[in-house]
Each structure stands twice: as structure tokens, then as C-alpha cells.
Amino acid sequence: MVSFVPSDPKNTAQNLLVKRSGVARSTELLFTTVGLAARFPKGESGQYLEVEVPHPNVIEKMYLSAVAIREHFYLLAGEESPKDRLYKALSSHPSARLTELRLAWRLKSIEHALSSDQSISKSHMERAFNVLANPALKESFDRIRFDDDALPLFPYGGYGSILVEGRLVEDGKAFIGNRILAFKPEMAEKKVSILLRSCEFLPDRIVCHDSRRKLEVWLDGGLLPGLNWDPSWNNWKHWIRSRLEVEATFVTSAKERLEQGERIVSKWCVALPSRLRVVVPEGLMADIVGARAFHALLGRHADLIRQIAAQIESHPAEHSLVEKWFRDFNAEPGLRPQHVSWQPDHDEFCFEELRKRSKTWFLFRDEYLFVWHKILIAEIPALGHATYIFSRPANLEEFMAAYGKTERDDVRRNRHDVASRLGFIGRVVRGQRKMRWLNDVLKRAGEQVEVGDTPDWPGASG
Known part of the structure; x- marks a missing residue:
């Protein structure tokens, strides 16, 4: 006779099923949600994994035997079970790499669909692949198949719903699970x-x-x-x-x-x-070929770039001057002035849209200073940075000398009236849409906005 006993009618997250066989001792089944299952306590209970019960009512703790974990997740059911059963499920080998395991999984899935031999279920094959594809779980399997006393990992650390057979301890607050009947991860x-x-x-x-x-x-x-x-x-x-x-x-x-x-x-x-x-x-x-080539280009000119970067740390340098330095040191044609301070998260669209409208432009620290017809733009062409816009100065050399002594935060907060003295107009905060940002800049410059749109900035979606 089997009876179903809910632990708490108001909490369906945990239920206890009591199966009575007509003998003095009963076997209990527990269905519950579980949380973290990561550590085997030391001592007498060392062969039982403590499993978190996130919604305790009658049952406050659960312990799963190492044997139950070995049998359910690693398909090692006692002496009669082949020690390499997960590998056999995929017709694979312990030395197989992930690419080879995936190929084996795909071939076995096709073979299973076409074959009448269902001795190994598709769920067992999928379980085998998901265990062997995980380095930590593969290492755990290889360890426990040779050592009966080795403690197995609970795949992916728990979190899900479990139906387990076992028994209540005397105080009725804890459950000892000796066999996993089903587990569904979150x-x-x-x-x-x-x-x-x-x-x-x-x-x-x-x-x-x-x-x-x-x-x-x-x-x-x-x-x-x-x-x-x-x-x-x-x-x-x-x-x-x-x-x-x-x-x-x-x-x-x-x-x-x-x-x-x-x-x-x-x-x-x-x-x-x-x-x-x-x-x-x-x-x-x-993209990959270009990335490798660009990295090599910067490496071949690392000393020159470092020297120029030191120069622009305190004094803005016009791009034509940087080009002259390149020529003087016989730099390769592929090296551009912007590469001195270029970073992996810099966006070419942002840089080129500002550069092509410029009368001239300068390098300064990690910024680029673009001189337009009516305005001057200080730009770090990457997400997380705003575009700073100034009125075009009457004396560019004086502006550069003054700007070289300031920080962006000084301008933003107008410390010592620096924003007013430099002719600061305002900031354009960069959102996720490129064209919207560009049109906001064009409006501040008194120029015609452009029609159209482009994809998000690289990295905008995380």
C-alpha cells in the first residue's frame, strides 16, 4: 500500500510520500526542491552529501548517499555496472576531447533514432555527454570508476527538483536518501x-x-x-x-x-x-586575421608607441606631427596616429564619424580632440564615456595648453571655472544607438542631422 502525505498543504515545494509494504519497516519517498549540493561532511556521515532544502517545512535537511549519486548521474550501479559505462553510452574513449565527444553524441543520437535497440535511452546518452563534456564532472567520473571510496560530484552543484527514496531520521526533521528516482535541474x-x-x-x-x-x-x-x-x-x-x-x-x-x-x-x-x-x-x-595582424603591428612598433604615448600624456599632439614621427622612425604604412592610444573597446564608427568632419585632430592622453568648423570635441570612442563638446577656440594653441592642465572631471564640475574658460558647451551621453549619438553631436554643432540608423555599439547588449 502506498499513501501520499503532503508535508504542508500550503507549501507544495516539498512533499513526502510514504510507501508501506506490509512489513514493520516502511520506505519513504521524498519529492522536494533542492538548492546547493556541494560538500560531503567529514566524519561518520562522510559518505552522505548534505543538500540544501530552500523551503523547509517538515523536512529541514536532506542527505544523499554517494552511492545514489554514482548510480543515478554516473550510471555506476554496483559491481555489475561497466566502469566505463558513460563512455560506452557514446561509443567514446576517456582520452576523447570535447569536439570528439560532441561528434560521438551526434552520431549516437542519429543511430538511436534509426535503431530498434533501445538498451541505452537517449536521456542516458545525453546525460553521458553532459557529464563528460564538463571537465570537473569528467574528472569525478574517472576518479570514482576506479575508486569505490571516492566521493562523486553532484552535477552542476544541485538546484532543481528531486524524487528520492530513503528514510526519515528519528526526529523527523531530516531525510536520508539512498536512491535517486528522478532529478530535474532548474x-x-x-x-x-x-x-x-x-x-x-x-x-x-x-x-x-x-x-x-x-x-x-x-x-x-x-x-x-x-x-x-x-x-x-x-x-x-x-x-x-x-x-x-x-x-x-x-x-x-x-x-x-x-x-x-x-x-x-x-x-x-x-x-x-x-x-x-x-x-x-x-x-x-x-576579423580574427585582422586582430592577429594588428597585434603584431603594434608589437613591432611597441617602443615607438610608448615614446609617443609619453609625449601626449601632458601635451596634445596634432595627428600630422605624429605622422611625421612615424616617418622619421620608418614606421610601417599600416600604423596610424590613432593607434598610439587605441584600445580594444574603441569603436571605429565613432572615431571615423568625428575625424572625417574635422579640420584637424589631436591626440591627448586617452582622448582624441577633433576640431570642427564651430566646435571642438573631446572623445574617448568607447562605451561608458560621454562626448565633451566645446566652442571652437579663437586661439587653438592656448586652448590646448589650458586643456592639457585639466581633467575631464574638472570640466564637468567646472572646478576653478575651467569649463567656462574653455568654452564648454555640454556632454552627449552615449546610448545604445550609434546614429542617435551622432545626430545629438551634430545638433550641438549646428550641422544637419543624418537619416538612418546602424546596429548597436559593440558591447551594448552585454
């Missing part, structure tokens, strides 16, 4: 835009680790055909401008860090490798 479908230069290039994968959005995505050669990267790309990746559009199923995971000796746990979203789609932009290869 999941969400997301579309995200990933800036390739913010990723880390590893031998078998590209890791996109976004601490602001708390997202993590792993990409491999099976998702990016023809992109033959290696770890040396990390030296010049900051010049890559392309973005990848990713659609994925993200599971809630846990990340730990130590802060002043205290263990801090935060929730992240990690893309499941089996449910990952990537849209590669046109021009990606050209």
Missing part, C-alpha cells in the same frame, strides 16, 4: 550574445565566463567548424571584435569563492553542452 532557455575577446581559449574548448551576467558557456570545434584556435590566441584576442549569438538551455549552478576567509556561494547559469546552438557571424575569419 533550467531556462536563453539567447545570449557573447563577445569573443572576453572568452578564454583552451586547447579543447573556448570558455565564455561572464561574471556580470553570471553566465558560463563552453564552445568546441563541433560548434565552430573551421576555427582552429590554440591557447596562444589569448595573447591577442582582445583585438577581436566579433560576437557569437548563442541559444542554449542553461542550468542553475553554484560557484564558490573565498572572501576574507569566508566561503561565498553564488548562483550561475551554465549552458548544457547537449543543448547548445551557435550562430557564427559573417566576417569572423577576416
